Amino acid sequence: MIELLQDAHFWVGVALVIFLGILGYAGVHKIAWKLLGERGLKVQAQLDEAGKLRAEAEALLVQIKAQREAAEKQAALMLETAKEDAIRLGAEAKVKLDEQIKRRAALAERKIATAQAQAEADVKAAAADLATQAAETVLAARIAGAKSDPLIDAAVKTLAQRLQ
Numbered sequence: 491m492i493e494l495l496q497d498a499h500f501w502v503g504v505a506l507v508i509f510l511g512i513l514g515y516a517g518v519h520k521i522a523w524k525l526l527g528e529r530g531l532k533v534q535a536q537l538d539e540a541g542k543l544r545a546e547a548e549a550l551l552v553q554i555k556a557q558r559e560a561a562e563k564q565a566a567l568m569l570e571t572a573k574e575d576a577i578r579l580g581a582e583a584k585v586k587l588d589e590q591i592k593r594r595a596a597l598a599e600r601k602i603a604t605a606q607a608q609a610e611a612d613v614k615a616a617a618a619d620l621a622t623q624a625a626e627t628v629l630a631a632r633i634a635g636a637k638s639d640p641l642i643d644a645a646v647k648t649l650a651q652r653l654q
Contacts, residue, residue: 536550 494500514520629646 618653622650626650 626646626649
């Protein structure tokens with residue numbers, strides 16, 4: 491045992507035990523536990539707050555995904571509606587174009603018919619004028635060869651005026 495009392499490690503161990511005893515008697519361990527507890531509570535509060543924020547972020551993420559899906563569905567619906575409208579407007583434009591072509595063709599046919607009728611009337615009028623002049627010439631030649639009658643001359647002149 492004397493060797494033990496001369497050993498420096500022994501005395502360091504005894505001093506450590508005494509020091510720890512003093513610290514225990516003074517209640518340092520309670521203060522340390524209290525400080526650690528408070529710090530643990532702060533950390534726990536921060537963890538709880540982080541958990542709440544994470545839950546909110548996840549809920550927000552779910553909401554944003556739902557909104558994105560809804561927006562994609564709406565965009566697809568709008569695109570489909572636009573395609574249907576384009577097809578419908580194309581068909582309507584084709585029908586209107588066909589109608590317009592038919593109207594213009596009918597108008598052109600009417601103009602052609604009117605021009606043809608006018609040309610026929612002009613030809614008939616020219617033929618009538620020519621026939622009148624020919625009849626006047628023939629009658630004038632016959633009458634000149636025959637005896638001249640003032641009544642016949644007056645009738646020929648009246649006939650020429652009426653035919654014109």
